[in-house]
């Protein structure tokens with residue numbers, strides 16, 4: 001595609017290596033590690049996940065305030081002002097939605113995440129992998145649904161009980177009855193999702209294969225697409241959702257998103273093209289630190305105000321052994 005061709009080879013190579021291929025390794029390593037985590041204490045189990053949220057997850061959205069300036073040269077003050085205003089209105093509106101109707105707000109959360117994660121992967125396919133088998137809007141839309149559906153729908157097929165527990169806990173925080181979500185987890189729905197999403201996956205890959213066979217698109221990027229798609233199907237069937245989606249968010253989506261954002265920073269383009277990954281990450285860390293800290297405060301604030309939060313554990317003279325989970 002035009003954008004991919006316009007990227008200098010060293011820059012594209014560096015972004016592909018660190019933003020895309022490093023994720024393949026990270027998730028491949030995660031599968032055997034995740035299979036032994038049930039034997040570990042919850043602290044050990046979730047420590048790598050929490051660390052990656054701090055290092056990748058939160059920071060991936062923490063340079064958004066610089067994007068309007070880098071894209072359109074609005075100037076820093078205006079850029080920050082626009083992003084704070086838009087996110088503020090959307091954030092408060094969405095918070096009120098959760099308070100008023102948690103179940104539909106949860107469904108919207110899944111839908112928006114599906115679209116956002118799918119879009120990120122399609123961008124990486126086009127720009128970093130140089131995919132030529134998605135030339136039309138319809139094919140890109142189909143690829144988006146497949147890529148976004150992998151982390152949001154496949155765990156529902158493979159691990160309905162854990163998915164249900166997390167979903168129920170989330171809506172429960174806002175006082176909703178988790179029973180409202182029961183139809184989503186009925187065996188018939190699961191079967192429908194497995195068959196329907198399986199068919200959509202096969203269709204998307206088959207359409208791409210047809211273009212390759214006809215000589216209209218390069219083979220290698222299609223192989224990357226097919227390999228990633230089938231690999232992620234297997235990953236989300238194997239790895240339980242909290243760890244699986246958590247690691248995917250930090251080590252797959254966030255790294256691609258950061259790679260994409262680095263393209264907007266002329267300084268980062270220069271350090272990346274020169275092979276200086278550490279210098280690039282230092283620049284990103286400097287840009288992302290203030291809003292990451294702000295994001296942590298927001299998380300703490302939301303936690304403090306959610307209505308259904310479990311009561312804090314208090315030191316208690318009668319509790320001699322470890323407290324029971326609350």
Ligand SMILES: CC1=C(/C=C/C(C)=C/C=C/C(C)=C/C=O)C(C)(C)CCC1
Nearest residue numbers: 113116162163166167241242245246249
């Ligand atoms: C773990 C888990 C879930 C959490 C998903 C999360 C936490 C998504 C975060 C999306 C973000 C932050 C996107 C930004 O790019 C579900 C699907 C609710 C239920 C199954 C288990």
Ligand SMILES: [Fe+2]
Nearest residue numbers: 060116253257
């Ligand atoms: Fe994101």
